[in-house]
Amino acid sequence: xxxxxxxxxxxxxxxxxxxxxxxxxxxxxxxxxxxxxxxxxxxxxxxxxxxxxxxxxxxxxxxxxxxxxxxxxxxxxxxxxxxxxxxxxxxxxxxxxxxxxxxxxxxxxxxxxxxxxxxxxxxxxxxxxxxxxxxxxxxxxxxxxxxxxxxxxxxxxxxxxxxxxxxxxxxxxxxxxxxxxxxxxxxxxxxxxxxxxxxxx
Numbered sequence: 001x002x003x004x005x006x007x008x009x010x011x012x013x014x015x016x017x018x019x020x021x022x023x024x025x026x027x028x029x030x031x032x033x034x035x036x037x038x039x040x041x042x043x044x045x046x047x048x049x050x051x052x053x054x055x056x057x058x059x060x061x062x063x064x065x066x067x068x069x070x071x072x073x074x075x076x077x078x079x080x081x082x083x084x085x086x087x088x089x090x091x092x093x094x095x096x097x098x099x100x101x102x103x104x105x106x107x108x109x110x111x112x113x114x115x116x117x118x119x120x121x122x123x124x125x126x127x128x129x130x131x132x133x134x135x136x137x138x139x140x141x142x143x144x145x146x147x148x149x150x151x152x153x154x155x156x157x158x159x160x161x162x163x164x165x166x167x168x169x170x171x172x173x174x175x176x177x178x179x180x181x182x183x184x185x186x187x188x189x190x191x192x193x194x195x196x197x198x199x200x201x
Contacts (some may be wrong), residue, residue: 043135058140060113064114
């Protein structure tokens with residue numbers, strides 16, 4: 001599965017433009033008074049303007065080459081700052097998924113993620129930059145019924161449960177290494193947040 005477009009909402013489209021154009025360095029695909037779109041590798045990231053005191057909060061991931069994590073850490077630290085773990089390290093290791101990730105905030109306080117997936121074997125020689133970002137790799141979905149929503153997505157999109165799991169009532173992944181829906185209950189998010197304060201899994 002591939003995530004070709006992802007549409008989110010923001011209550012401050014001006015600051016969103018500054019963050020993604022100036023801080024991250026993405027190229028704009030188009031802009032109107034009500035929305036803005038950015039090219040992100042083979043994906044397109046779209047923000048729509050809303051009238052609200054706060055923006056909705058999202059968690060989404062960008063795929064980067066498997067040999068660029070250290071460079072991504074340095075690049076992101078200089079521009080934004082990373083979200084540290086309890087031991088002051090920054091990299092989360094997902095053994096079952098054969099992946100590692102770092103996290104940072106955008107101007108809307110969305111949690112963004114750079115993730116490397118070993119099984120994609122997407123080694124590159126060029127130095128890490130905004131042009132090294134390959135695509136949108138994950139989007140988080142919060143719902144009271146993760147497994148039920150996952151089954152609905154599978155029926156409508158002809159995709160499958162993620163082969164590396166898990167498939168639980170409170171958390172389930174749908175898709176492939178190239179693109180995932182990470183579907184969680186609010187309770188599971190709270191549990192994972194507490195774990196991350198102690199140590200990343």
